[in-house]
Amino acid sequence: MDDARHDKGSAPDYRLGAGGIMLSNAWYYALPAHDLAQGAMRHCTLLGEPVLVGRGADGKVFALRDTCPHRGTLLSKGKFDGREVECPYHGWRFATDGRCTAIPSQTADQRPQPSDIRAVTFPVAERQGNIWVFMGTQVGALPPVPEVPAIGDRFQFHVAVAFDCNIDLAVIGLMDPAHGAFVHRSALWRKEDSIHEKAKAFSPLPEKEGLGWRMDRHTASRNSRAYRLFLGGAPETEISYHLPSVRIEHARTPKYNYCGLTACTPITPERTMVHHVMYWDVPGGMLLKAIMEPLTRRFLDQDRRAVLDMQEGLAFDPPTMLVQDADTQTRWYYRLKREALAAQAENRAARNPITPVTLRWRS
Ligand code: FES
Ligand SMILES: [Fe+2]
Known part of the structure:
Protein backbone atom coordinates (compact mmCIF):
# COMPACT_ATOMS: atom_id res chain seq x y z
CA MET A 1 0.00 0.00 0.00
CA ILE A 21 8.96 13.66 17.66
CA MET A 22 12.67 13.85 18.43
CA LEU A 23 14.01 10.36 17.89
CA SER A 24 16.36 9.25 20.63
CA ASN A 25 19.12 6.61 20.59
CA ALA A 26 20.89 8.27 17.70
CA TRP A 27 23.97 10.35 16.98
CA TYR A 28 23.25 14.04 16.50
CA TYR A 29 25.52 16.72 15.09
CA ALA A 30 26.56 19.04 17.92
CA LEU A 31 29.21 21.36 16.47
CA PRO A 32 32.21 21.40 14.14
CA ALA A 33 35.46 20.28 15.78
CA HIS A 34 37.20 23.57 14.96
CA ASP A 35 34.72 25.40 17.22
CA LEU A 36 36.07 23.56 20.26
CA ALA A 37 39.65 24.38 21.20
CA GLN A 38 41.63 22.46 23.78
CA GLY A 39 40.41 23.42 27.23
CA ALA A 40 37.20 24.96 25.89
CA MET A 41 33.60 24.02 26.62
CA ARG A 42 30.34 24.89 24.91
CA HIS A 43 26.68 24.69 25.72
CA CYS A 44 24.49 22.89 23.20
CA THR A 45 20.78 22.16 23.52
CA LEU A 46 20.11 18.84 21.81
CA LEU A 47 16.64 17.29 21.80
CA GLY A 48 15.61 19.65 24.55
CA GLU A 49 18.49 18.50 26.77
CA PRO A 50 21.24 20.80 27.98
CA VAL A 51 24.60 19.37 26.93
CA LEU A 52 28.06 20.67 27.76
CA VAL A 53 30.56 19.63 25.10
CA GLY A 54 34.20 20.17 26.01
CA ARG A 55 37.71 19.33 24.94
CA GLY A 56 40.16 18.36 27.66
CA ALA A 57 43.83 19.24 27.92
CA ASP A 58 44.46 15.80 26.39
CA GLY A 59 42.56 16.84 23.26
CA LYS A 60 39.73 14.41 23.92
CA VAL A 61 36.14 15.54 23.55
CA PHE A 62 33.60 14.84 26.31
CA ALA A 63 29.95 15.65 26.98
CA LEU A 64 28.13 16.20 30.28
CA ARG A 65 24.59 17.20 31.04
CA ASP A 66 24.94 20.95 31.34
CA THR A 67 23.04 21.33 34.58
CA CYS A 68 24.78 21.10 37.92
CA PRO A 69 23.53 18.18 40.02
CA HIS A 70 23.34 20.60 42.98
CA ARG A 71 20.96 23.36 41.94
CA GLY A 72 20.83 23.12 38.17
CA THR A 73 23.12 25.98 37.20
CA LEU A 74 24.60 25.70 33.72
CA LEU A 75 28.02 24.15 34.26
CA SER A 76 29.20 25.64 30.96
CA LYS A 77 28.99 29.09 32.59
CA GLY A 78 31.69 28.00 35.01
CA LYS A 79 35.40 27.36 34.61
CA PHE A 80 37.26 24.56 32.92
CA ASP A 81 40.97 24.02 33.48
CA GLY A 82 41.28 21.27 30.87
CA ARG A 83 40.67 18.56 33.49
CA GLU A 84 37.74 19.59 35.67
CA VAL A 85 34.64 21.72 35.20
CA GLU A 86 33.84 24.01 38.12
CA CYS A 87 30.23 25.10 38.69
CA PRO A 88 30.03 28.91 38.90
CA TYR A 89 27.52 28.88 41.80
CA HIS A 90 29.09 26.91 44.68
CA GLY A 91 32.20 25.55 43.05
CA TRP A 92 31.36 21.87 42.83
CA ARG A 93 33.89 20.27 40.50
CA PHE A 94 33.45 17.51 37.94
CA ALA A 95 35.96 15.46 35.98
CA THR A 96 35.33 14.99 32.26
CA ASP A 97 33.95 11.50 32.95
CA GLY A 98 31.26 12.95 35.22
CA ARG A 99 32.89 12.11 38.58
CA CYS A 100 32.37 14.79 41.21
CA THR A 101 35.73 15.74 42.71
CA ALA A 102 34.90 18.57 45.09
CA ILE A 103 31.98 19.98 47.11
CA PRO A 104 33.56 22.98 48.87
CA SER A 105 30.68 23.65 51.30
CA GLN A 106 30.66 20.20 52.91
CA THR A 107 32.38 19.36 56.17
CA ALA A 108 34.01 15.92 56.34
CA ASP A 109 31.09 14.31 58.20
CA GLN A 110 28.31 15.62 55.98
CA ARG A 111 26.53 14.03 53.02
CA PRO A 112 26.78 14.14 50.19
CA GLN A 113 30.50 13.79 49.65
CA PRO A 114 31.92 14.04 46.10
CA SER A 115 31.97 10.25 45.77
CA ASP A 116 28.14 10.24 46.19
CA ILE A 117 27.62 12.49 43.16
CA ARG A 118 27.98 11.95 39.43
CA ALA A 119 27.15 14.22 36.55
CA VAL A 120 25.33 12.61 33.64
CA THR A 121 27.59 11.96 30.64
CA PHE A 122 26.78 11.41 26.97
CA PRO A 123 28.73 9.34 24.43
CA VAL A 124 30.54 11.70 22.11
CA ALA A 125 32.55 11.17 18.92
CA GLU A 126 34.82 13.36 16.84
CA ARG A 127 34.95 12.33 13.16
CA GLN A 128 36.07 14.10 10.02
CA GLY A 129 35.92 17.53 11.63
CA ASN A 130 32.53 17.00 13.27
CA ILE A 131 31.48 16.41 16.87
CA TRP A 132 28.51 14.11 17.39
CA VAL A 133 26.66 13.38 20.63
CA PHE A 134 24.68 10.20 21.18
CA MET A 135 21.33 11.13 22.67
CA GLY A 136 19.58 8.19 24.27
CA THR A 137 19.57 5.47 26.84
CA GLN A 138 20.67 2.60 24.61
CA VAL A 139 23.21 0.32 26.23
CA GLY A 140 25.66 -1.93 24.43
CA ALA A 141 26.97 -1.30 20.94
CA LEU A 142 26.01 2.10 19.59
CA PRO A 143 25.13 2.64 15.93
CA PRO A 144 27.91 3.82 13.60
CA VAL A 145 28.86 7.51 13.75
CA PRO A 146 27.89 9.23 10.48
CA GLU A 147 30.83 9.58 8.10
CA VAL A 148 31.31 10.66 4.51
CA PRO A 149 33.09 8.20 2.20
CA ALA A 150 36.38 8.53 0.35
CA ILE A 151 37.75 11.89 1.48
S1 FES B 1 24.56 24.89 41.68
FE1 FES B 1 26.40 24.05 41.06
S2 FES B 1 27.54 23.99 42.82
FE2 FES B 1 25.64 24.69 43.51
FE1 LIG C 1 16.46 23.06 -1.03
Whole structure:
Protein backbone atom coordinates (compact mmCIF):
# COMPACT_ATOMS: atom_id res chain seq x y z
CA MET A 1 0.00 0.00 0.00
CA ASP A 2 2.78 2.34 0.83
CA ASP A 3 4.68 1.71 -2.37
CA ALA A 4 4.49 5.15 -3.90
CA ARG A 5 4.26 3.86 -7.45
CA HIS A 6 0.93 2.24 -6.81
CA ASP A 7 -0.26 4.90 -4.50
CA LYS A 8 -1.95 7.80 -6.21
CA GLY A 9 -1.06 10.35 -3.58
CA SER A 10 -2.38 10.13 -0.09
CA ALA A 11 -2.78 12.21 2.99
CA PRO A 12 0.57 12.52 4.76
CA ASP A 13 0.76 11.76 8.40
CA TYR A 14 1.34 15.32 9.47
CA ARG A 15 0.28 14.36 12.98
CA LEU A 16 3.83 13.10 13.26
CA GLY A 17 5.06 16.25 11.53
CA ALA A 18 3.06 18.44 13.85
CA GLY A 19 4.45 16.58 16.84
CA GLY A 20 7.97 16.57 15.44
CA ILE A 21 8.96 13.66 17.66
CA MET A 22 12.67 13.85 18.43
CA LEU A 23 14.01 10.36 17.89
CA SER A 24 16.36 9.25 20.63
CA ASN A 25 19.12 6.61 20.59
CA ALA A 26 20.89 8.27 17.70
CA TRP A 27 23.97 10.35 16.98
CA TYR A 28 23.25 14.04 16.50
CA TYR A 29 25.52 16.72 15.09
CA ALA A 30 26.56 19.04 17.92
CA LEU A 31 29.21 21.36 16.47
CA PRO A 32 32.21 21.40 14.14
CA ALA A 33 35.46 20.28 15.78
CA HIS A 34 37.20 23.57 14.96
CA ASP A 35 34.72 25.40 17.22
CA LEU A 36 36.07 23.56 20.26
CA ALA A 37 39.65 24.38 21.20
CA GLN A 38 41.63 22.46 23.78
CA GLY A 39 40.41 23.42 27.23
CA ALA A 40 37.20 24.96 25.89
CA MET A 41 33.60 24.02 26.62
CA ARG A 42 30.34 24.89 24.91
CA HIS A 43 26.68 24.69 25.72
CA CYS A 44 24.49 22.89 23.20
CA THR A 45 20.78 22.16 23.52
CA LEU A 46 20.11 18.84 21.81
CA LEU A 47 16.64 17.29 21.80
CA GLY A 48 15.61 19.65 24.55
CA GLU A 49 18.49 18.50 26.77
CA PRO A 50 21.24 20.80 27.98
CA VAL A 51 24.60 19.37 26.93
CA LEU A 52 28.06 20.67 27.76
CA VAL A 53 30.56 19.63 25.10
CA GLY A 54 34.20 20.17 26.01
CA ARG A 55 37.71 19.33 24.94
CA GLY A 56 40.16 18.36 27.66
CA ALA A 57 43.83 19.24 27.92
CA ASP A 58 44.46 15.80 26.39
CA GLY A 59 42.56 16.84 23.26
CA LYS A 60 39.73 14.41 23.92
CA VAL A 61 36.14 15.54 23.55
CA PHE A 62 33.60 14.84 26.31
CA ALA A 63 29.95 15.65 26.98
CA LEU A 64 28.13 16.20 30.28
CA ARG A 65 24.59 17.20 31.04
CA ASP A 66 24.94 20.95 31.34
CA THR A 67 23.04 21.33 34.58
CA CYS A 68 24.78 21.10 37.92
CA PRO A 69 23.53 18.18 40.02
CA HIS A 70 23.34 20.60 42.98
CA ARG A 71 20.96 23.36 41.94
CA GLY A 72 20.83 23.12 38.17
CA THR A 73 23.12 25.98 37.20
CA LEU A 74 24.60 25.70 33.72
CA LEU A 75 28.02 24.15 34.26
CA SER A 76 29.20 25.64 30.96
CA LYS A 77 28.99 29.09 32.59
CA GLY A 78 31.69 28.00 35.01
CA LYS A 79 35.40 27.36 34.61
CA PHE A 80 37.26 24.56 32.92
CA ASP A 81 40.97 24.02 33.48
CA GLY A 82 41.28 21.27 30.87
CA ARG A 83 40.67 18.56 33.49
CA GLU A 84 37.74 19.59 35.67
CA VAL A 85 34.64 21.72 35.20
CA GLU A 86 33.84 24.01 38.12
CA CYS A 87 30.23 25.10 38.69
CA PRO A 88 30.03 28.91 38.90
CA TYR A 89 27.52 28.88 41.80
CA HIS A 90 29.09 26.91 44.68
CA GLY A 91 32.20 25.55 43.05
CA TRP A 92 31.36 21.87 42.83
CA ARG A 93 33.89 20.27 40.50
CA PHE A 94 33.45 17.51 37.94
CA ALA A 95 35.96 15.46 35.98
CA THR A 96 35.33 14.99 32.26
CA ASP A 97 33.95 11.50 32.95
CA GLY A 98 31.26 12.95 35.22
CA ARG A 99 32.89 12.11 38.58
CA CYS A 100 32.37 14.79 41.21
CA THR A 101 35.73 15.74 42.71
CA ALA A 102 34.90 18.57 45.09
CA ILE A 103 31.98 19.98 47.11
CA PRO A 104 33.56 22.98 48.87
CA SER A 105 30.68 23.65 51.30
CA GLN A 106 30.66 20.20 52.91
CA THR A 107 32.38 19.36 56.17
CA ALA A 108 34.01 15.92 56.34
CA ASP A 109 31.09 14.31 58.20
CA GLN A 110 28.31 15.62 55.98
CA ARG A 111 26.53 14.03 53.02
CA PRO A 112 26.78 14.14 50.19
CA GLN A 113 30.50 13.79 49.65
CA PRO A 114 31.92 14.04 46.10
CA SER A 115 31.97 10.25 45.77
CA ASP A 116 28.14 10.24 46.19
CA ILE A 117 27.62 12.49 43.16
CA ARG A 118 27.98 11.95 39.43
CA ALA A 119 27.15 14.22 36.55
CA VAL A 120 25.33 12.61 33.64
CA THR A 121 27.59 11.96 30.64
CA PHE A 122 26.78 11.41 26.97
CA PRO A 123 28.73 9.34 24.43
CA VAL A 124 30.54 11.70 22.11
CA ALA A 125 32.55 11.17 18.92
CA GLU A 126 34.82 13.36 16.84
CA ARG A 127 34.95 12.33 13.16
CA GLN A 128 36.07 14.10 10.02
CA GLY A 129 35.92 17.53 11.63
CA ASN A 130 32.53 17.00 13.27
CA ILE A 131 31.48 16.41 16.87
CA TRP A 132 28.51 14.11 17.39
CA VAL A 133 26.66 13.38 20.63
CA PHE A 134 24.68 10.20 21.18
CA MET A 135 21.33 11.13 22.67
CA GLY A 136 19.58 8.19 24.27
CA THR A 137 19.57 5.47 26.84
CA GLN A 138 20.67 2.60 24.61
CA VAL A 139 23.21 0.32 26.23
CA GLY A 140 25.66 -1.93 24.43
CA ALA A 141 26.97 -1.30 20.94
CA LEU A 142 26.01 2.10 19.59
CA PRO A 143 25.13 2.64 15.93
CA PRO A 144 27.91 3.82 13.60
CA VAL A 145 28.86 7.51 13.75
CA PRO A 146 27.89 9.23 10.48
CA GLU A 147 30.83 9.58 8.10
CA VAL A 148 31.31 10.66 4.51
CA PRO A 149 33.09 8.20 2.20
CA ALA A 150 36.38 8.53 0.35
CA ILE A 151 37.75 11.89 1.48
CA GLY A 152 37.09 12.08 5.16
CA ASP A 153 39.95 14.39 6.08
CA ARG A 154 39.25 17.06 3.48
CA PHE A 155 36.93 19.13 5.64
CA GLN A 156 36.36 22.49 3.92
CA PHE A 157 33.68 24.37 5.79
CA HIS A 158 30.66 24.13 8.04
CA VAL A 159 27.53 26.24 7.82
CA ALA A 160 24.65 26.08 10.32
CA VAL A 161 21.24 27.67 9.95
CA ALA A 162 18.49 27.48 12.59
CA PHE A 163 15.03 26.60 11.29
CA ASP A 164 12.20 27.61 13.62
CA CYS A 165 10.24 24.45 12.99
CA ASN A 166 10.26 20.87 14.17
CA ILE A 167 12.71 18.26 12.92
CA ASP A 168 10.25 16.64 10.50
CA LEU A 169 9.46 19.81 8.60
CA ALA A 170 13.17 20.65 8.34
CA VAL A 171 14.06 17.18 7.07
CA ILE A 172 11.28 16.84 4.53
CA GLY A 173 11.83 20.41 3.37
CA LEU A 174 15.49 19.71 2.63
CA MET A 175 15.03 16.27 1.04
CA ASP A 176 12.21 17.37 -1.25
CA PRO A 177 13.38 16.85 -4.86
CA ALA A 178 10.87 19.11 -6.64
CA HIS A 179 11.41 22.54 -5.10
CA GLY A 180 14.81 23.40 -6.57
CA ALA A 181 13.67 25.35 -9.61
CA PHE A 182 11.31 27.45 -7.47
CA VAL A 183 12.97 27.91 -4.11
CA HIS A 184 16.56 28.03 -5.39
CA ARG A 185 15.87 29.85 -8.63
CA SER A 186 19.08 31.47 -9.84
CA ALA A 187 20.90 32.21 -13.06
CA LEU A 188 23.82 29.98 -12.13
CA TRP A 189 22.04 27.02 -10.67
CA ARG A 190 18.45 26.46 -11.65
CA LYS A 191 15.85 27.96 -13.86
CA GLU A 192 12.26 26.95 -14.11
CA ASP A 193 12.63 26.00 -17.78
CA SER A 194 15.43 23.60 -16.88
CA ILE A 195 12.90 21.19 -15.38
CA HIS A 196 13.08 17.80 -17.02
CA GLU A 197 12.11 14.25 -16.32
CA LYS A 198 14.36 12.15 -14.13
CA ALA A 199 14.42 8.50 -13.20
CA LYS A 200 16.55 7.50 -10.23
CA ALA A 201 17.15 4.08 -8.76
CA PHE A 202 16.82 3.78 -4.98
CA SER A 203 17.64 0.99 -2.58
CA PRO A 204 17.50 0.44 1.19
CA LEU A 205 20.69 1.06 3.16
CA PRO A 206 22.63 -2.05 4.15
CA GLU A 207 21.46 -3.17 7.59
CA LYS A 208 24.72 -2.22 9.34
CA GLU A 209 24.22 1.39 8.26
CA GLY A 210 20.89 1.67 10.04
CA LEU A 211 17.51 2.74 8.72
CA GLY A 212 17.61 4.72 5.52
CA TRP A 213 17.89 4.59 1.76
CA ARG A 214 20.26 5.37 -1.01
CA MET A 215 19.87 7.02 -4.37
CA ASP A 216 22.15 4.71 -6.31
CA ARG A 217 25.23 6.01 -8.05
CA HIS A 218 24.21 7.83 -11.20
CA THR A 219 25.53 10.53 -13.51
CA ALA A 220 24.49 13.89 -12.10
CA SER A 221 21.63 15.64 -13.79
CA ARG A 222 22.41 17.88 -16.71
CA ASN A 223 21.08 20.99 -15.00
CA SER A 224 23.56 20.74 -12.14
CA ARG A 225 25.85 23.20 -13.79
CA ALA A 226 27.89 24.13 -10.75
CA TYR A 227 29.19 20.57 -10.45
CA ARG A 228 30.58 20.74 -13.95
CA LEU A 229 32.09 24.10 -13.35
CA PHE A 230 33.94 23.04 -10.21
CA LEU A 231 34.60 19.34 -10.71
CA GLY A 232 35.67 19.54 -14.34
CA GLY A 233 33.45 16.86 -15.79
CA ALA A 234 30.24 14.92 -15.49
CA PRO A 235 30.22 13.66 -11.93
CA GLU A 236 28.69 10.46 -10.67
CA THR A 237 26.65 11.04 -7.57
CA GLU A 238 25.39 8.86 -4.78
CA ILE A 239 23.14 10.18 -2.04
CA SER A 240 22.19 8.35 1.12
CA TYR A 241 19.71 9.26 3.79
CA HIS A 242 20.23 7.94 7.31
CA LEU A 243 17.53 8.15 9.94
CA PRO A 244 17.03 10.24 11.97
CA SER A 245 18.41 13.14 9.98
CA VAL A 246 21.68 12.75 8.10
CA ARG A 247 22.04 13.07 4.35
CA ILE A 248 25.35 12.25 2.70
CA GLU A 249 26.15 13.09 -0.88
CA HIS A 250 29.23 11.83 -2.67
CA ALA A 251 30.08 13.06 -6.15
CA ARG A 252 33.13 12.01 -8.08
CA THR A 253 34.62 12.68 -11.46
CA PRO A 254 37.56 10.71 -12.83
CA LYS A 255 39.80 13.19 -11.00
CA TYR A 256 38.04 14.63 -7.99
CA ASN A 257 35.74 13.90 -5.08
CA TYR A 258 33.20 16.06 -3.38
CA CYS A 259 31.12 15.13 -0.32
CA GLY A 260 28.35 17.01 1.38
CA LEU A 261 26.98 16.11 4.78
CA THR A 262 23.71 17.61 5.96
CA ALA A 263 22.63 16.88 9.52
CA CYS A 264 19.50 18.21 11.20
CA THR A 265 19.61 18.38 14.98
CA PRO A 266 16.43 19.05 16.93
CA ILE A 267 17.18 21.73 19.49
CA THR A 268 13.65 21.79 20.87
CA PRO A 269 10.36 20.54 19.40
CA GLU A 270 10.05 23.92 17.66
CA ARG A 271 13.62 24.61 16.60
CA THR A 272 16.01 22.61 14.43
CA MET A 273 19.64 23.34 13.64
CA VAL A 274 20.60 22.43 10.09
CA HIS A 275 24.33 21.75 9.71
CA HIS A 276 25.98 21.45 6.34
CA VAL A 277 29.61 20.36 5.95
CA MET A 278 31.50 20.15 2.69
CA TYR A 279 34.56 18.12 1.73
CA TRP A 280 36.47 18.05 -1.53
CA ASP A 281 39.90 17.31 -2.93
CA VAL A 282 39.70 19.75 -5.82
CA PRO A 283 42.87 21.88 -5.98
CA GLY A 284 42.60 25.64 -5.52
CA GLY A 285 40.22 25.08 -2.68
CA MET A 286 40.40 28.58 -1.23
CA LEU A 287 38.59 30.14 -4.16
CA LEU A 288 36.07 27.34 -4.26
CA LYS A 289 35.47 27.77 -0.56
CA ALA A 290 35.02 31.53 -0.96
CA ILE A 291 32.30 30.85 -3.53
CA MET A 292 30.64 27.84 -1.95
CA GLU A 293 30.35 28.95 1.65
CA PRO A 294 28.08 31.98 1.05
CA LEU A 295 26.20 30.05 -1.63
CA THR A 296 25.48 27.23 0.80
CA ARG A 297 24.33 29.71 3.41
CA ARG A 298 22.02 31.30 0.86
CA PHE A 299 20.63 27.93 -0.20
CA LEU A 300 19.90 26.88 3.35
CA ASP A 301 18.26 30.20 4.04
CA GLN A 302 16.04 29.74 0.99
CA ASP A 303 15.10 26.30 2.31
CA ARG A 304 14.46 27.78 5.74
CA ARG A 305 12.06 30.36 4.36
CA ALA A 306 10.28 27.75 2.22
CA VAL A 307 9.79 25.51 5.23
CA LEU A 308 8.53 28.36 7.41
CA ASP A 309 5.99 29.30 4.71
CA MET A 310 4.81 25.68 4.69
CA GLN A 311 4.63 25.68 8.46
CA GLU A 312 2.54 28.84 8.45
CA GLY A 313 0.09 27.21 6.05
CA LEU A 314 0.00 23.95 7.98
CA ALA A 315 -0.97 25.86 11.12
CA PHE A 316 -4.44 26.13 9.54
CA ASP A 317 -4.59 22.34 9.45
CA PRO A 318 -5.41 22.19 5.72
CA PRO A 319 -5.90 18.97 3.79
CA THR A 320 -2.57 18.07 2.13
CA MET A 321 -1.33 15.25 -0.07
CA LEU A 322 1.80 13.37 -1.00
CA VAL A 323 2.12 12.72 -4.71
CA GLN A 324 3.94 9.98 -6.57
CA ASP A 325 6.93 9.82 -7.02
CA ALA A 326 8.30 13.24 -6.07
CA ASP A 327 7.00 12.87 -2.51
CA THR A 328 8.02 9.26 -2.05
CA GLN A 329 11.11 10.09 0.01
CA THR A 330 8.98 12.16 2.35
CA ARG A 331 6.67 9.19 2.73
CA TRP A 332 9.68 6.93 3.38
CA TYR A 333 10.95 9.29 6.04
CA TYR A 334 7.70 9.04 7.97
CA ARG A 335 7.52 5.27 7.50
CA LEU A 336 11.05 4.74 8.74
CA LYS A 337 10.48 7.01 11.67
CA ARG A 338 7.31 5.15 12.64
CA GLU A 339 9.23 1.87 12.32
CA ALA A 340 12.08 3.18 14.50
CA LEU A 341 9.61 4.32 17.16
CA ALA A 342 7.72 1.01 17.04
CA ALA A 343 10.97 -0.97 17.29
CA GLN A 344 12.04 1.09 20.30
CA ALA A 345 8.66 0.63 21.98
CA GLU A 346 8.68 -3.13 21.31
CA ASN A 347 12.36 -3.49 22.18
CA ARG A 348 13.27 -5.18 18.91
CA ALA A 349 15.57 -4.46 15.98
CA ALA A 350 14.09 -2.11 13.39
CA ARG A 351 13.24 -3.54 9.96
CA ASN A 352 13.74 -1.46 6.86
CA PRO A 353 10.50 -1.58 4.84
CA ILE A 354 12.03 -0.04 1.70
CA THR A 355 12.65 -2.23 -1.35
CA PRO A 356 14.67 -1.29 -4.45
CA VAL A 357 12.67 0.91 -6.79
CA THR A 358 13.14 3.47 -9.56
CA LEU A 359 11.37 6.75 -8.92
CA ARG A 360 10.45 9.20 -11.64
CA TRP A 361 9.70 12.87 -11.36
CA ARG A 362 10.28 16.16 -13.12
CA SER A 363 12.62 18.67 -11.53
S1 FES B 1 24.56 24.89 41.68
FE1 FES B 1 26.40 24.05 41.06
S2 FES B 1 27.54 23.99 42.82
FE2 FES B 1 25.64 24.69 43.51
FE1 LIG C 1 16.46 23.06 -1.03
